[in-house]
Amino acid sequence: MALLQITEPGAESAPHQRHLAAGIDLGTTHSLVATVRSGEADTLPDAEGRHILPSVVHYAADAVTVGHAAAEHAADDPHNTIASVKRLIGRGAHDVARLSGELPFRLKTGESSVPRIETVAGDKTAVEVSADILHTLRQRAEATLGDELEGVVITVPAYFDDAQRQATRDAAQLAGLNVFRLISEPTAAAVAYGLDQGEESTIAVYDLGGGTFDISILQLRRGVFEVLATGGDSALGGDDIDRAIADWLLNQAGMAGETDPQRLRRVLMAARQAKEALTEAESTPVEVVRADDSTWSGALDRSTLVTLAQPLLDRTMEACKQVLADAGLETGAIDEVVLVGGSTRMPAVREAVEGFFGRAPHAGIDPDRVVAIGAAQQADILAGNKPDTELLLLDVIPLSLGLETMGGLVEFIVPRNTTIPVTRAQEFTTFKDGQTAMSLHVLQGERDVVDANRSLAQFTLSGIPPMVAGAARIRVTFQVDADGLLNVTAREQTQGVEAHIEVKPSYGLTDSEIEQMLRDSASSAREDMEARRLREQQVEADRVLEALDAALATDGDRYLEPEERNTIEHARDALREEREKGSDPDAIEAARKRVEKASEAFVARRMNDSIRRALAGHNVSEYDAGN
């Protein structure tokens, strides 16, 4: 793996140096990584030229394989071959208990709130399995680009709640990736088609994958992408069409009631190949081998395929109607339709979508890759490779956040569709005389009753001075960052007793658990832990040094007294020296913290000034326009 380049002391990085960034579509059945090169975003293939990485991880006692090689073990070693792990990520024991019947691997939901999968390589959480997939994609990108990635944008389903987003971020951390931002899959698809360039539009994103169907209605308004409604079916996809064709083939070949798994799998393969062939052809020959080794030869044509696929297409259209009703819209209100997912290659799907929405869908980009491509474009912008672009993707929180109050009811603090980042506070009080502690239960969802929502975290604020009921004033602050991740703090106002609690979701992993995983994980066994920490500190130090040098060059004289500047430069030089030595991560971190402390006021003054410029710039043009 390439090490970071050590720059000469005081040397500025080249002004047009490209910052390496990638977009990752971490999908249920397959994953992709894409990047922008020569102005074009595209997905990256592996050494064999395959772009799609099956989201499958196989654990052997001494080896981890990911992707195609792992998928080959599905039949002979199902317990150690983990597929569809996205269905588990950020989920608690209670959620996965319902799923466990459908999954081939063994789940342990005993002592920990985070369910674990039993494998010969030890118990694995969904975060670790996802990290192995991300690690493979990271290696692919870095091998292609020839250096380390500075950061990535990872896509998540629009409906992912706080726990699922947090778990996705944890997986990225475990895989050694710096996450610029999580964005929703339908938003990424819309970005890939450049729909964010428009002024105001309502966009439907129809995503039919192998095993899941999602329909999202987005609204772009004043630069804000808002998810109006999402729906779909988590157990509906192209695989169902394959099965319908396979059933038809078995009937045609007089093999109804066939039970041999080997033969059934071959028929299913033949069904899939026939379906894919019909994307181009009107009719395709099919052969099926019977139990007595005789061969049935026939043909499948498009009209038969449409008949077979119709029940499934009808179900997706029902979901589309439902989601439009949820958004309070008629089909005529949809300005743009975007197709995502390999199954939308089928002409029958395109025709059905066009018929339903009354307009031709965007389909120019490979529907398997479109999400990764949109993510790559956003990553390129965030990495600073397009300094002139104004594009900013503002997001909203997908589900309301609140607290449990008396009687099992929910008090909403941040309603759904609030633009993030956001900070909201609300005051609560005690209900008993002399009450000295208060239990806070954080929830996410839209229902008024606690049990119908998702429990994110529970914690206690203690040390409240005894007072009569209703006298204490407990201010609870919800902070949601740009990724939709939540932090909750509570503070008793009258006496100033404070309890800052970093809320980790009930179904999430604690920091120490993640640290332990970092030590244990197969991915980090290949890299020395200390070397990795050192590199992380070096990268962060470089970021701070580069940003500070640029800021001092442009604004140092304007905002700093000579003495202040001296202090900052002194701290900066110390950091640079520590960074050059490059041996002690703790020393680098300490030096960086000193720089940050010294330059805090400087950063604040510059930020205030950008506010002033943002407003003042407008005043000038207004003044011109008004005269």
Next chain:
Amino acid sequence: MATGFQLSSHPFSFVACLPTGDVMTDPFEQFDLPVAFEVDRSQLDERFRRLQAELHPDRFVRQGDQARRMAAAVAADVNEAYAILADDYRRAVRMLERTGVDFDPERDTSQDIEFIEAQIEWRERLEEAESTQDVAAVEAAGVELEQARAEARTKVADALKDPEAPMANAKDRVLELRFFDRLLDELKRTRQSLARGNQSAAE
């Protein structure tokens, strides 16, 4: 206006916007807009976009954690100020609070007897339309409700004509506006559930 800016006292300065939520900031001042109930929406939107373009944490992903955290705090503040200014009810409440009117959204209700009676009538009407699944009645109520809401809004605008000295009945007028906003929200949900009901009935 812009000439009146003092860096140290700018409303988004970090002392004020650190996320303790303790300091009551003035959204009008934050967006450099005159204190008035009627807000120029396109001007407000344009300023919001400019501010986010400068301050969204996405702009700071490569500048280290500290800068990113600070930007997130300010961007959250900008979002909140915008949400207040863009919403008739929340903007009116903030105008009243500026002049020292106490406002408890949980406990306060309009004291106007006539209005209380009107409220009861509206509720009964919607409940009946919903229970009989009468789409036409819901739609008709929706049209009238929009009109009533527009009238309530005009009354609020009148009561807040002088931002420094709102009329004595301003608080009741604002609470009435809130009633219509909430009822329209409920109506929207009713419409959705009726649309869903009709859909499954058609199957």
